[in-house]
């Protein structure tokens with residue numbers, strides 16, 4: 867837990883969120899600014915800034931996060947995009963690792 871991290875506060879229950887699923891290692895909740903009919907963020911309970919750091923430090927949590935993302939995507943129909951914005955120039959705005967699960971519409975490529 868990092869005191870000034872929004873997503874750590876969501877994990878702790880100190881900031882309300884629309885949680886759709888939880889596991890021992892991960893929490894999934896709806897994005898406050900959805901970009902698709904299904905737009906769920908899947909985050910590890912532990913604080914790591916990005917997916918690479920999480921994989922290095924917490925491989926079990928990384929696998930758990932990816933499994934949970936797939937479960938959510940399957941529930942949304944099985945066609946989806948999994949996005950890890952990593953770094954400010956890639957539009958990462960919250961520096962607690964999170965997967966965006968986007969589904970429920972046609973998704974263009976390249977993403978821009």
Ligand code: DGP
Nearest residue numbers: 883895896897898899951957958959960
């Ligand atoms: P990114 O730009 O990749 O770091 O994505 C961060 C996402 O987090 C962005 O799509 C909006 C979402 N978000 C920011 N603040 C909140 C919040 O307080 N609650 C929820 N549910 N989502 C948030």
